[in-house]
Amino acid sequence: MTSKTHRNPSRDGYMTEKQESYKRVLLKVSGEALMGKAASGVDPDMIDMVAADIAEVVRSGVQVCLVVGGGNIFRGLSAAAKGMDRAQGDYAGMLATVINALMLQNGLERQGLETRVMTAIQMASIAEPYIRRRAVRHMEKGRVVIFAAGTGNPFFTTDTAAALRANEMECDALFKGTQVDGIYSDDPRRNPDATRYDRLTYMDVLSQQLNVMDAAAISLARENKLPIVVFNMHAPGAFGAVVRSEGLFTKVVEAN
Ligand SMILES: Nc1ncnc2c1ncn2[C@@H]1O[C@H](COP(=O)(O)OP(=O)(O)OP(=O)(O)O)[C@@H](O)[C@H]1O
Numbered sequence: 001m002t003s004k005t006h007r008n009p010s011r012d013g014y015m016t017e018k019q020e021s022y023k024r025v026l027l028k029v030s031g032e033a034l035m036g037k038a039a040s041g042v043d044p045d046m047i048d049m050v051a052a053d054i055a056e057v058v059r060s061g062v063q064v065c066l067v068v069g070g071g072n073i074f075r076g077l078s079a080a081a082k083g084m085d086r087a088q089g090d091y092a093g094m095l096a097t098v099i100n101a102l103m104l105q106n107g108l109e110r111q112g113l114e115t116r117v118m119t120a121i122q123m124a125s126i127a128e129p130y131i132r133r134r135a136v137r138h139m140e141k142g143r144v145v146i147f148a149a150g151t152g153n154p155f156f157t158t159d160t161a162a163a164l165r166a167n168e169m170e171c172d173a174l175f176k177g178t179q180v181d182g183i184y185s186d187d188p189r190r191n192p193d194a195t196r197y198d199r200l201t202y203m204d205v206l207s208q209q210l211n212v213m214d215a216a217a218i219s220l221a222r223e224n225k226l227p228i229v230v231f232n233m234h235a236p237g238a239f240g241a242v243v244r245s246e247g248l249f250t251k252v253v254e255a256n
């Protein structure tokens with residue numbers, strides 16, 4: 001695939017262009033990616049690398065908001081598989097995303113960026129409650145807004161939270177920074193013969209059950225024609241590169 005699509009500010013169509021021009025984007029940071037080389041938890045070097053990447057994009061004039069996962073600390077589904085009440089486990093998972101958000105906020109501030117953490121579950125002594133119009137205002141002022149605690153509801157994931165917030169913030173695209181350099185025909189970490197796609201439609205991802213993101217997130221993006229860009233966030237500068245449409249990534253859009 002050689003051509004790239006560009007989402008117009010009106011959000012109602014695509015143009016064929018060589019270079020994307022994004023005004024506002026949401027980056028979903030995988031919790032697992034924050035582990036770096038560690039077995040669990042957060043690798044401070046990885047926080048610094050991700051923060052430097054985000055700072056580069058912000059300084060290029062793009063408004064950035066973030067949703068952080070919690071899979072490096074706790075996943076409700078895994079706990080439920082061992083007998084824990086699912087909803088209780090999911091609330092613990094959402095709290096895990098708040099820990100990651102605070103770590104990332106600190107990393108971003110060390111890069112000299114202005115930031116706000118907004119939580120979907122109220123915890124007013126450490127972060128602002130999520131208020132949509134306030135979040136938009138923060139971004140207009142050049143602040144990086146980190147949306148924590150997922151959607152605030154059990155039985156969801158931070159991928160769905162990312163699609164939800166990206167739509168609410170009227171972002172031009174949702175970037176999913178993960179451990180693999182795009183979407184493959186099968187999980188590349190389990191199947192070495194899986195092949196990578198440059199471009200897919202939402203329906204391709206749903207019908208072929210390409211499990212890089214959950215179906216609820218893909219459906220939400222599809223309903224609102226929100227492009228999704230999946231890329232590997234382990235190399236320094238990776239986020240800036242995909243925002244400039246460089247390097248390897250898979251883009252999910254409405255039609256090829
Ligand atoms: N078809 C596929 N193409 C690419 N990756 C896939 C595919 N199927 C499954 N995966 C897996 O999906 C993973 C993406 O999940 P990732 O860990 O980034 O998300 P997450 O669960 O949202 O993050 P976290 O819970 O750690 O915050 C990849 O690491 C990859 O191994």
Ligand SMILES: O=c1ccn([C@@H]2O[C@H](COP(=O)(O)O)[C@@H](O)[C@H]2O)c(=O)[nH]1
Pocket residue numbers: 031068069070071074075076077089090091092093094095096097149150151152153154155156157158159161
């Ligand atoms: O809206 C949400 C978002 C997340 N959760 C719980 O948090 C963990 C961690 O999120 P990941 O997306 O897996 O990184 C998730 O496993 C859920 O248990 C939630 O309940 N609701």
